[in-house]
Amino acid sequence: MKDLTLIIPAKIEPESLPYTLMKLEKLNLNYIIVMEKSDLTTINAVEKFKSKIIFQNNKGYGDAIIFGLQNVKTKYFSIIYADGSTDPNEIPKFYDELKKKNLDLLFGTRYSKNGSSEDDNFITYIGNKIFTFIGKFFFSLPITDILYTYVVGKTEKILNLNLKQTDYRFCVELPIKAKRKNLQISDIGSNEKKRIAGTKKVNEFIDGFLILKEMIYLFFNHNR
Ligand SMILES: Nc1nc2c(ncn2[C@@H]2O[C@H](COP(=O)(O)OP(=O)(O)OP(=O)(O)O)[C@@H](O)[C@H]2O)c(=O)[nH]1
Ligand SMILES: [Mg+2]
Numbered sequence: 001m002k003d004l005t006l007i008i009p010a011k012i013e014p015e016s017l018p019y020t021l022m023k024l025e026k027l028n029l030n031y032i033i034v035m036e037k038s039d040l041t042t043i044n045a046v047e048k049f050k051s052k053i054i055f056q057n058n059k060g061y062g063d064a065i066i067f068g069l070q071n072v073k074t075k076y077f078s079i080i081y082a083d084g085s086t087d088p089n090e091i092p093k094f095y096d097e098l099k100k101k102n103l104d105l106l107f108g109t110r111y112s113k114n115g116s117s118e119d120d121n122f123i124t125y126i127g128n129k130i131f132t133f134i135g136k137f138f139f140s141l142p143i144t145d146i147l148y149t150y151v152v153g154k155t156e157k158i159l160n161l162n163l164k165q166t167d168y169r170f171c172v173e174l175p176i177k178a179k180r181k182n183l184q185i186s187d188i189g190s191n192e193k194k195r196i197a198g199t200k201k202v203n204e205f206i207d208g209f210l211i212l213k214e215m216i217y218l219f220f221n222h223n224r
Contacts, residue, residue: 007068015197062170084196114189
């Protein structure tokens with residue numbers, strides 16, 4: 001998988017990130033960690049992997065992923081997380097499926113065959129179901145888990161989408177714009193693990209509201 005680069009956004013993950021990186025080293029995968037310069041605890045915790053870190057100029061989850069994507073030099077990319085919830089051992093399966101079906105984007109899903117989650121709570125589960133339904137009904141998205149955003153795909157295709165959202169709105173902006181540009185999209189079962197340590201960065205209510213607002217905006221505006 002020399003033609004694949006993993007993008008790992010990380011914010012205040014001093015316990016989880018070293019563990020995730022050890023797994024990646026074992027799998028011999030290329031990766032880029034995207035962090036804020038001010039996140040000294042995480043930077044110190046991964047001192048020996050510092051050549052793989054790039055620093056975002058701005059803030060935010062979406063900003064980190066977009067900046068990471070702009071730095072990918074391989075044909076394929078993957079978005080994967082520092083908190084241990086997205087298991088890197090699933091990458092070979094994702095990568096093989098993407099290539100076999102010649103897809104542009106392949107999304108992990110916790111809610112279809114071979115999918116599960118140890119990290120969902122009642123609110124995130126219901127939220128995901130509602131947003132996935134809106135995605136299917138109003139945007140014809142062929143995916144069953146819109147907010148997971150554990151993805152592999154073709155770098156050139158995602159860069160062409162002109163993604164702009166610097167926060168968690170990125171999660172819905174990506175599949176909606178991809179569908180509108182007629183990218184070949186599918187999903188594949190994934191087992192989400194529990195966050196290893198640290199606190200989640202998503203605020204279910206504030207980010208949920210922003211995500212809903214983004215979906216309404218994109219429904220009425222086709223040309224952003
Ligand atoms: N660089 C950067 N990384 C971020 C930012 N916000 C979140 N992340 C990282 O993005 C990944 C996903 O964040 P989480 O807090 O686990 O969010 P989530 O997985 O959607 O939510 P839960 O799993 O439900 O807790 C983690 O690796 C975070 O460290 C940010 O502002 N900047
Ligand atoms: Mg998480």
